[in-house]
Amino acid sequence: xxxxxxxxxxxxxxxxxxxxxxxxxxxxxxxxxxxxxxxxxxxxxxxxxxxxxxxxxxxxxxxxxxxxxxxxxxxxxxxxxxxxxxxxxxxxxxxxxxxxxxxxxxxxxxxxxxxxxxxxxxxxxxxxxxxxxxxxxxxxxxxxxxxxxxxxxxxxxxxxxxxxxxxxxxxxxxxxxxxxxxxxxxxxxxxxxxxxxxxxxxxxxxxxxxxxxxxxxxxxxxxxxxxxxxxxxxxxxxxxxxxxxxxxxxxxxx
Amino acid sequence: xxxxxxxxxxxxxxxxxxxxxxxxxxxxxxxxxxxxxxxxxxxxxxxxxxxxxxxxxxxxxxxxxxxxxxxxxxxxxxxxxxxxxxxxxxxxxxxxxxxxxx
Numbered sequence: 001x002x003x004x005x006x007x008x009x010x011x012x013x014x015x016x017x018x019x020x021x022x023x024x025x026x027x028x029x030x031x032x033x034x035x036x037x038x039x040x041x042x043x044x045x046x047x048x049x050x051x052x053x054x055x056x057x058x059x060x061x062x063x064x065x066x067x068x069x070x071x072x073x074x075x076x077x078x079x080x081x082x083x084x085x086x087x088x089x090x091x092x093x094x095x096x097x098x099x100x101x102x103x104x105x106x107x108x109x110x111x112x113x114x115x116x117x118x119x120x121x122x123x124x125x126x127x128x129x130x131x132x133x134x135x136x137x138x139x140x141x142x143x144x145x146x147x148x149x150x151x152x153x154x155x156x157x158x159x160x161x162x163x164x165x166x167x168x169x170x171x172x173x174x175x176x177x178x179x180x181x182x183x184x185x186x187x188x189x190x191x192x193x194x195x196x197x198x199x200x201x202x203x204x205x206x207x208x209x210x211x212x213x214x215x216x217x218x219x220x221x222x223x224x225x226x227x228x229x230x231x232x233x234x235x236x237x238x239x240x241x242x243x244x245x246x247x248x249x250x251x252x253x254x
Numbered sequence: 255x256x257x258x259x260x261x262x263x264x265x266x267x268x269x270x271x272x273x274x275x276x277x278x279x280x281x282x283x284x285x286x287x288x289x290x291x292x293x294x295x296x297x298x299x300x301x302x303x304x305x306x307x308x309x310x311x312x313x314x315x316x317x318x319x320x321x322x323x324x325x326x327x328x329x330x331x332x333x334x335x336x337x338x339x340x341x342x343x344x345x346x347x348x349x350x351x352x353x354x355x356x
Contacts, residue, residue, distance in 0.1 A: 055270075165313045165341035166348075172308035172353075175344065180300050229297060236301075243352070 005234045006194040007246035008187045012114055031110045032118070039099040039112070051074060067095065071238065076244035080146040089129065093122065101182060101230035105223075113233075114186055123171035126241045134248035145251040167206050174240055181233045192218040268317045306342040313338015 018029040050060035059066055071091045075083045097113060104111025112118050134142040146163045147156070195215035200208035317334020321327045 158337075161337050162341045162344055163308055165316065165338055166344050168316075169305075169308035169312040169341065169345060172311065173304040176308060177300055177302040180304065181297055184296065184300075232297060 006190075006197060008190040008194065011110070011130070011186060011190060012183070014047065014115075032112050033114045033218070035100065035103060035110045039103055042103070043095050046070070050168055067091075074235075075242050078171060078239060079246035082249050083242060083245055086242075087128075090238050090241055090245075091101065093126070093241060094234055095179060097178065097237055098234035100149060101234055105187070105227060111182055111186060113178055114182040115184065116175060117177040120171065120177040122178075122237070123175040125232055126244060127171045130244045130248040133245075134251060138251055142248070142251050145247055170244060173238065178233050178237050181229050185222075185229050189219060189222055189226060192216075192222060301349055302346055305345040309342035309345050310335065310338040313341055 014030045014032055016028040016030055017034060020027045020029060046060060047064060050064045052058075052061065053222070054061065068091070071094055072084070072087060075087050075090055081084065082134035085246065100112045103109055131142075134145070138144075145167065146160050148163065151159055180229060192215045196219070199215070200214040202208065203211055273305075313334045314331060315334070316337075317330040317332065320330035320334065324330070
């Protein structure tokens with residue numbers, strides 16, 4: 001018997017806040033959309049308020065400058081100097097995912113990135129940019145990505161098929177990785193926190209409180225880990241975006 | 255050369271340059287090692303699992319499409335699965351080479 005408040009999946013439910021529709025398409029404003037707006041707004045407020053451009057930066061400006069350099073270094077090391085033209089895109093992705101993940105860590109807040117359709121949309125944006133820019137810049141040479149040089153002719157067709165499958169699987173693995181990390185982490189937290197409540201309601205206050213110590217310690221240990229995961233997954237998503245963009249810039253050498 | 259305040263003359267002339275030097279020296283000490291090493295085991299597992307299973311799914315899906323529209327049942331799905339498996343292995347090797355945990 002699980003009390004309704006302890007259901008670990010219930011936190012991912014979508015609620016419609018404002019009902020909207022265009023024709024037969026449902027475009028209602030949900031709690032997920034609300035959290036996206038909150039994420040974008042908080043990023044905008046932070047960046048606008050911290051752009052006084054003083055020589056000795058204050059706290060907010062310092063963090064803004066550090067995150068700029070962090071992402072710029074990442075783009076340069078993964079995609080080269082040419083990759084810097086994609087800096088605004090990568091920075092936006094990184095900061096949006098980071099804020100969506102971190103806002104999800106606040107109790108009772110919805111985590112947008114714990115829905116695979118959201119992360120898959122982000123991944124498809126990356127892949128369409130890679131294909132669009134790759135074809136625009138290299139034309140037919142972009143197909144060299146699937147026709148690697150220096151491989152014997154006898155096995156080249158097979159390698160080519162493998163490369164195509166590997167390329168198509170990229171958006172899936174990219175989105176699944178971010179989604180699964182956020183989803184699993186939030187379920188774990190909720191489960192262990194729920195166990196300690198169940199201990200007390202089930203065993204009464206005195207023996208229950210002692211039994212609740214163990215799941216409580218787990219919750220305590222998992223919370224900082226989840227903050228780390230929130231950051232690392234945003235970083236990994238942005239880094240892989242850079243790696244894929246470098247394929248669009250220089251197809252043919254892996 | 256220092257004056258009585260302990261600030262070198264160079265620093266008085268161009269404090270920005272001195273600050274820049276200090277900043278660069280500090281930065282070269284810790285260049286992002288901590289991010290790549292600090293990561294949970296679950297994240298590492300999910301990395302390889304997603305890389306591998308995504309390729310298998312895509313391969314099987316291609317095979318299924320071939321079956322449906324060319325009519326090669328059941329060979330498309332079988333061959334697609336095998337190719338997907340191969341592409342999954344390539345994905346895992348590449349992910350391991352990138353050397354980032356997460």
